[in-house]
Amino acid sequence: MNFNDIADKIIGLKTRDLQLRTKLMEEGKLSDGYDKAMEKLHNSNAEKLDEIINNIGYPTIDKVGKEASEAAWLVIQHAIGQPSFMKKCMILMENAVYENKADPKNLAYLTDRIAVLEGRPQLYGTQFDWDENGKLSPNPLEDYVMVNQRRKSVGLNSLEEQTQIMSTLANRENQSPPQDSQKKKQDFEEWKKRVGWTK
Template sequence: MLPGLAAALARELVRRVDDDQRATEEVHRSPTPAARRCLATCRESNAEALRAIVRRHAWPTAALVGAPASTAALMILLHAPDLAFQVACRDLIAQAVADGRCPAPHHAYIADHCAVELGQPQFYGTRIDPLTCCPYPVRRPEGLDERRRDVGLAPLDEQLRTLRLSG
């Protein structure tokens, strides 16, 4: 890919995540139907843009667009209202991680997200139920912290402590 095109994709991804964050903050400040519609529209537009990028260039890996933009793409994907698209990208991200083109935590987050959305236990414990502040069910919990360490995530207790302090 041409360097200018990669830089343009990177700017677009980061801008779209910034738009999502602003719309999310507005919903938190003023949870009106209009604010919720604005957030939903933003997320659908972001997902459509990411679909187009993936169709043309495959998953926007850190090797392709840089780490911040690749993380932005993951955030867009996690907020996308299309589970089939998320599952398809999960597999692209898994391959990119295996090839060293994407950080391992990216796969952990999307794999757990898809598992929870599909009603299956998650593998890395990254998804936390906002009502209980506990992780959604985890497959083989006895090896959870080892799996998390293998992909560069902190132990679950640390993640939960951080969430409680920020909440």
């Protein structure tokens, strides 16, 4: 089995994802809900990565290298229309992190994203959204007191620092709060139900 070829394939999936994101950002479409072309690409990338995982197991750093392992995580993190795939990958990633073969920061992001999609509070404060005051803020947290300690344990900066970074990034990318936050929230809840995150 040629792990270099597999690594190149995984990096290619990430590249296509980021190219489309850049295009949508330039067109000012990043804040308009989940773009159909992006959803299609995320689902297609998830299917391709799932085939790779079924063949080689989780794409750990020792198998495919750091760049491809990071790329695999990004594809998983963006596969929000595939609940079963994301949950399967989280279990595989937990094992890989335990064996020091994957980055614990990436596991923290994936754990939080799944929690938010399931409507649960997040552990590490990695997931952000626009609040009712039009400010980019962390999604609800399970434990505000312990969050920075938990973040530090996996190598993340403080929540306060990350909030500032997210704000700066949103400004740089010309992202803005949705015109109708209630409608966006309602659409998101309906979408989560449709793809299987909630009942």
